[in-house]
Amino acid sequence: MNKILTNKYFLFLLRLILGVVFIYASLDKLYNQEEFSRAIYNYKFFPEIFINIFAIVVPYLEIICGILIITGIYLRGSSLIITLMLFFFIIALTQAYIRGLDISCGCFSLETVSNKSDILQRIIEDILLIIASIIVFIQSIKSKTINNKEKVNE
Amino acid sequence: MNQRNKILKEVLIITLVSLIIGLIVNSVNPKGIPLVRDDSDRFKIDSASVQGSENKQVEKVKTKEGFVKPQNIPVETAKKLFDENVIFIDGREDFEFKEGHIKGAINIPYKEFYPKSPEEKQKMLGDIGKEKTIVSYCGGDDCEISIDNAYEMAKIGYDDVKIYIGGYREWNELGYPVNK
Numbered sequence: 306m307n308k309i310l311t312n313k314y315f316l317f318l319l320r321l322i323l324g325v326v327f328i329y330a331s332l333d334k335l336y337n338q339e340e341f342s343r344a345i346y347n348y349k350f351f352p353e354i355f356i357n358i359f360a361i362v363v364p365y366l367e368i369i370c371g372i373l374i375i376t377g378i379y380l381r382g383s384s385l386i387i388t389l390m391l392f393f394f395i396i397a398l399t400q401a402y403i404r405g406l407d408i409s410c411g412c413f414s415l416e417t418v419s420n421k422s423d424i425l426q427r428i429i430e431d432i433l434l435i436i437a438s439i440i441v442f443i444q445s446i447k448s449k450t451i452n453n454k455e456k457v458n459e
Numbered sequence: 460m461n462q463r464n465k466i467l468k469e470v471l472i473i474t475l476v477s478l479i480i481g482l483i484v485n486s487v488n489p490k491g492i493p494l495v496r497d498d499s500d501r502f503k504i505d506s507a508s509v510q511g512s513e514n515k516q517v518e519k520v521k522t523k524e525g526f527v528k529p530q531n532i533p534v535e536t537a538k539k540l541f542d543e544n545v546i547f548i549d550g551r552e553d554f555e556f557k558e559g560h561i562k563g564a565i566n567i568p569y570k571e572f573y574p575k576s577p578e579e580k581q582k583m584l585g586d587i588g589k590e591k592t593i594v595s596y597c598g599g600d601d602c603e604i605s606i607d608n609a610y611e612m613a614k615i616g617y618d619d620v621k622i623y624i625g626g627y628r629e630w631n632e633l634g635y636p637v638n639k
Contacts, residue, residue, distance in 0.1 A: 338485070338492050346496065347603075357496045361485045365477040373473065382469025446462065 316444055319437045323387055324375035326434060331367035338364070349404075350397045366390070374441065381449065384442040391435040398428045501606060502624055505530045519618060527618040529595070529609035537623040538635060540594055546587060549627070550597045550608035560627060561596065562636035569597075569604040569611075577615045584612070592619045599628035 309315055334341040342360035345351055351359060366386060373383035402424045485491040520528045532540075541547065547564035549556050556566040567583055575583065587593065595609035609620045623630075631637055 337490075338488075339490065342492055342496055346498070353498065354495055357492050357494055360492065361481040361494075362474075362478050365481045365484075366474065369473055369477050369480075379469040379473060381466045382473050385466060386470055386473055446466075449462065 310440055311444060311447075316441060319441050320374045320377070320380075320384075323384075323434060323438055323441065324371040327367045327371035327374070327387060331364040331371065334360070334364040335368070348397050348401050350400060363390070380445040381442065384438050384445055388435060388438040388442055391431050391438060395428060395431045395435065398424055398431065402428065501603075503531060504533045504624065522613075524614070526613045526616070527620075529606070529613050529620040529622050531606075531624050532594070532621045534623070534625045534629055534633065536621070537594055537596070537625070537630070540592065540621065541635070545592045545594055547594045547596060547623075548608065548612075550595060550604040551602075551627075555598070559631065559637055559639045561630050562638050564596075564638075567608065569608045572608060572611055580611065580615050584617075587617075589616045589618065591617070592621065593617055594621045594623050596623040596626045596630075599626040602626055 338360050341364070342357050345356050345360055346353070367390070370383040370386050370390075373379045374387060522528050541561070544563075547561050549560045549564045549566050550569040550572070551560075551566070552568050552570065553566060556564075556568075560566070572580060572583060593609075593612060595605045595612065597603075597605040597608070605622050605624070605626060609622045613620050627637075
C-alpha cells in the first residue's frame with residue numbers, strides 16, 4: 306500500500322485529477338459570479354458579509370491551485386489549500402443535506418444542487434477528492450523532507 | 460526557514476495572488492459583483508405597490524440584466540389582486556401545495572422550475588401571457604422561493620411579476636380563501 310502511495314505516477318495521477326476537477330469547477334463560477342454568490346447564500350452557512358468576497362476569490366483560488374498542483378509548483382501550499390477548500394465544501398454540503406431532511410416549509414432552495422441525492426453524491430465525490438489531496442499533501446511534505454536531507458548529506 | 464513556515468508562505472502567496480486577481484478582474488468585469496452582498500431589500504415591501512392594482516402604472520424598474528424587477532407586495536395588495544382574479548403561483552413542493560394553498564393558485568415548484576431551459580419554463584407556465592400580472596408566493600416571510608421563482612419568471616420575459624412576501628401562512632391566518 307505504501308508503495309502505491311509513494312509511486313510517483315500514482316501521485317501524478319492524483320494531482321492531475323484534482324487539478325482538472327478544480328480548474329473545471331472554477332470556470333462556471335468565473336463566468337457567473339452572481340449566481341455563485343446566490344448559491345453560497347442559499348447554503349446559509351457563511352456570514353453574509355463574506356459571501357461576495359468568497360465568491361470573488363474562490364474561483365481564482367481553485368484555478369490557480371488547480372494549475373499549481375498539476376505542474377507541481379508550490380505543491381505543499383496548493384494541496385493544503387485544496388484540502389482546506391474541500392473540507393469546507395464537505396461541511397457546507399453536509400449541513401445542507403441534514404437541514405434538507407427537515408424541510409417542511411419549502412423555504413430552502415439550493416440552486417446548484419437541486420435535490421438530496423445530488424447533495425449526497427457531491428459529498429461522496431468531495432470525500433474521495435479530499436482523500437486524494439491529503440495523500441498528495443503528505444507525500445509532498447515527505448519528499449521535500451527527503452530532498453532536504455539529501456542536500457544536507459551532499 | 461522550517462517546513463511549516465515555508466508551507467504557510469506558499470499558502471499566503473497563493474491566497475494573496477488569488478485575492479488580488481479576483482478583485483482586479485471583478486472591478487473591471489461588467490458582470491462584477493459588489494464586495495458585500497446586500498440582501499436587505501429582498502424582503503422589503505415596495506412602497507409603490509401599496510396602492511394596489513393601480514400600480515400597473517407604476518414605473519417598471521429594470522435590472523442590469525435587462526428584465527423587469529419583480530415587486531414585493533403586502534397582503535392588502537395581494538388580496539386586491541386576488542379579487543381581480545390575478546394568477547397566483549405557489550413555488551413550494553407538490554406535497555406542501557396539496558396540504559393547503561391560496562384558492563385557485565397554480566403549483567410551479569421552484570426546485571423543478573429553476574433548472575429548466577427558458578422554453579421548458581414557458582411550457583410549465585402554459586398559456587399564461589407575458590403581459591399578465593402574476594403573484595408569486597410560498598410558505599411565508601422566512602421563505603425565499605417566492606422571490607427566486609418570481610425572478611426566474613421575470614428572466615424569461617414576464618414583466619409584471621409580484622412577490623407576496625407574507626405567503627400562505629399569513630393568508631391562511633387572515634382567513635382568506637384557500638384550498639385544502
